[in-house]
Amino acid sequence: MRAFLLKIEPLIWLMFGQGILIGTMLLTGWILVVGLLIPLGMVDASALSYDRAYALATASLFGVIPVGKLVLAALLVLPLWKGAHHVRSLHVDFGGAERDGIVGMLLYGVALVGSIVGILAVVGL
């Protein structure tokens, strides 16, 4: 199993890297708006009303490129792989190197299932 993980490692690392990028850039902004600015009344809560959020999620460029859905899918999928990869590294650091194969497969399995569910949900919007 470790040999298989090693083979797909470049791909996982790529998603992990993009997951960090998205997690730090977009999710920080999200937490800032939802966690601070709206409760403090600095941003009108209706800015995140269902209609507006739905319009943003289904927005498309030139009527063909579904930008909203692409961003939403990336937001759902990439941090999952980032989390799985980080937890796997943490597990190895805490002395789990010999169980790394099975733990890695489990974590990436969860990320894969979550990705499929997330993409299906976004496509079905």
Next chain:
Amino acid sequence: MADKTIVITRFDPDKDQAPRKQEYKVPCEPDWKVLDAINFIKDELDGSVAHRWSCRMAVCGSCGMMVNGEPKLTCKTSINDYGDRVDIEPLANFPIVRDLVVDLDGFMHKFQSVKPWIIRAKEKAADPIAARAALHPVKGTYSQSADQLATFKQFSMCINCMLCYAACPVVANEPEFLGPAAIALGHRYNMDSRDEGQGERNEIFRGEGTVFSCSYANECSEVCPKNVDPAAAVNQAKFGAVIDWAKNLVLPRGGA
């Protein structure tokens, strides 16, 4: 002048089953480094203590030891930064040969495995004018701009002191892990504008126990006495290996 208790790890493979501790009272001068205290013990108190050192100015990389549990270059660390009791042990994550001396064989092997030399498909032909002036065949030279040098200069400043290996949690778990300094060295050649061996090294970097075993602890860069920042090198090497992997996927024969 302050008396300090220096605790040295002693190990004689002929007599000892396991490393033991021995205490020495050392009158430390205000300007002393940790290495001065160890040299005082060796010269004045107990000639049987074994330790490595050479230049005393942080360029030879011989005197790395654990000082109060942290990997330090002992010639660069003031003894008076510590309290009355200073614990000195051989570098962690390495087999002990004797007292404070560790076995370097595994490390040297890792160093060679990243092909730390300039690889070229073909040597450049000699510049005919230079060849005539030298009156004998000379190899061509490879000029490099300041910008090209700057991309890897930092990674070439490593003095092989191995502090990063003693600090790395991945080396502690997997002794076969290629490790920070060796990856930084390989990456240094990958970044060199004169080098053409990126493909070979990236293939090594995608193997087991190399760049992707790194778990981003950043401890190597914390302890590096020459500010090489090996953690940056490892993560840049990951990116290089990934891009190379993607290129091979799209163009399996290098686009040929």
